[in-house]
Amino acid sequence: MGGSMQLKKLLVVVDEKHNRHPALKRAVCLAKQSSATLEILLVNYESSFDGFLSFSKEKKAEKDSYLANKKKWLDSLVQPIKEQGITVNTTVRWNKVYYKEILIFADEIKPDIIFKSAYSENMIKRLFITNSSWQLIRNCKYPLWLVQHSDWDNNNICVALDPLHTSDKPAYLDNELISISQALSKVLNISADYLHSYAAMPKPQLFGGEQSEAYEQYFKGFVKEHTEAFEGLLSHYPEITKNHQFLLEGFAEEVIPNFIKQHNISLMIMGAVARGSLDNLLIGHTAERVLESIECDLLVIHPKQPPTHGDTK
Incomplete structure (x- = not known):
C-alpha cells in the first residue's frame, strides 16, 4: 500500500x-x-x-x-x-x-x-x-x-496518526502520512514508528460508587474505541510490525515529546488541516504545542484533495 x-x-x-x-x-x-x-x-x-x-x-x-x-x-x-x-x-x-x-x-x-x-x-x-x-x-x-x-542523526521517523479524525482530519490523510513515511524510511534507510495518543476526560473529583462505575465504563469504552481504530488502520499495512506501533495515553503535547526523546526520533510526520475562517485559531492547537516541545525535525502534510465544502481562503 x-x-x-x-x-x-x-x-x-x-x-x-x-x-x-x-x-x-x-x-x-x-x-x-x-x-x-x-x-x-x-x-x-x-x-x-x-x-x-x-x-x-x-x-x-x-x-x-x-x-x-x-x-x-x-x-x-x-x-x-x-x-x-x-x-x-x-x-x-x-x-x-x-x-x-x-x-x-x-x-x-x-x-x-x-x-x-x-x-x-x-x-x-x-x-x-x-x-x-x-x-x-x-x-x-x-x-x-x-x-x-x-x-x-538519521535515527528514526515517527508518524502521529489520528484514526478517529478527532482533529477534523479526513480519513485518507492518515494513509497519506503512512505512504510518505514509508517512502522516506526506504530512501533514508531508517525505520518508522507509528503512534496515536489519546486523552480521556479526567475522572470527576467527587463521585459515589455509581458515578465511579459509570466513569470506569466510559474510560474502558474510550480506550477500546481508540485501540480498535488504531489497530484497524494499521491492519491494512501488514509490513508495519507490532513493535513499531505505539498507542499512548495522555495529551499529545506531553506524550509525543517524551516518545521522541526516548526513541531517538530525528523526524516527526504529522497532518495539518486548515479549517476555513477559523484556521488561524485552530490549526496550531495541537501542532503548535507539540512543535514547541519537540527537539526534532517536523514534516507537516496537508490532505491532497481540497475540502469539498467551499474553503474561503
Missing part, C-alpha cells in the same frame, strides 16, 4: 540573515539518497526600493543590481553542492510578504517537499516558530519539512 511519494524535486527556502542553513543540509542529504533536483529559493524585500521613487530608471537599476548581488551570493552558497554532482537551480524573488512568495513559487515548480529552517537557537527558545513558518503550516499544500538543527 504506500510508497507513492516521489522524490524528484526538493524546494529549499534559504534565509540569508543566518549563516547556518540546516534546511539546505537536510535537503542535500535527501537529494544524495534519491537523486532529486534541488530548487533553492531566496525571497528578498527592501522597503527603500518601493514607493513613488521606484518608478525612476535609477531606482530600477539599483534594485536590479541589488537582486543580481543576491543571486550571486546564492549561487556561491550552492556551488559546493553542485560539485557533489547534485543538480541545483537557484531563484531570487521579490515580495514584501515572505511566505506568499514561497507559496507562489511552489505552485510554479510543484516540489515534492519544501524544506525550511526553523532556527531555534535564540534566547527565548520557545518563540522560535516564526509567523512565516506558521503561515506555511496553515497554507502550504505541499509537504513542509521544518528543520531544527544542522546535524542529522
Whole structure:
C-alpha cells in the first residue's frame, strides 16, 4: 500500500540573515539518497526600493543590481553542492510578504517537499516558530519539512496518526502520512514508528460508587474505541510490525515529546488541516504545542484533495 511519494524535486527556502542553513543540509542529504533536483529559493524585500521613487530608471537599476548581488551570493552558497554532482537551480524573488512568495513559487515548480529552517537557537527558545513558518503550516499544500538543527542523526521517523479524525482530519490523510513515511524510511534507510495518543476526560473529583462505575465504563469504552481504530488502520499495512506501533495515553503535547526523546526520533510526520475562517485559531492547537516541545525535525502534510465544502481562503 504506500510508497507513492516521489522524490524528484526538493524546494529549499534559504534565509540569508543566518549563516547556518540546516534546511539546505537536510535537503542535500535527501537529494544524495534519491537523486532529486534541488530548487533553492531566496525571497528578498527592501522597503527603500518601493514607493513613488521606484518608478525612476535609477531606482530600477539599483534594485536590479541589488537582486543580481543576491543571486550571486546564492549561487556561491550552492556551488559546493553542485560539485557533489547534485543538480541545483537557484531563484531570487521579490515580495514584501515572505511566505506568499514561497507559496507562489511552489505552485510554479510543484516540489515534492519544501524544506525550511526553523532556527531555534535564540534566547527565548520557545518563540522560535516564526509567523512565516506558521503561515506555511496553515497554507502550504505541499509537504513542509521544518528543520531544527544542522546535524542529522538519521535515527528514526515517527508518524502521529489520528484514526478517529478527532482533529477534523479526513480519513485518507492518515494513509497519506503512512505512504510518505514509508517512502522516506526506504530512501533514508531508517525505520518508522507509528503512534496515536489519546486523552480521556479526567475522572470527576467527587463521585459515589455509581458515578465511579459509570466513569470506569466510559474510560474502558474510550480506550477500546481508540485501540480498535488504531489497530484497524494499521491492519491494512501488514509490513508495519507490532513493535513499531505505539498507542499512548495522555495529551499529545506531553506524550509525543517524551516518545521522541526516548526513541531517538530525528523526524516527526504529522497532518495539518486548515479549517476555513477559523484556521488561524485552530490549526496550531495541537501542532503548535507539540512543535514547541519537540527537539526534532517536523514534516507537516496537508490532505491532497481540497475540502469539498467551499474553503474561503
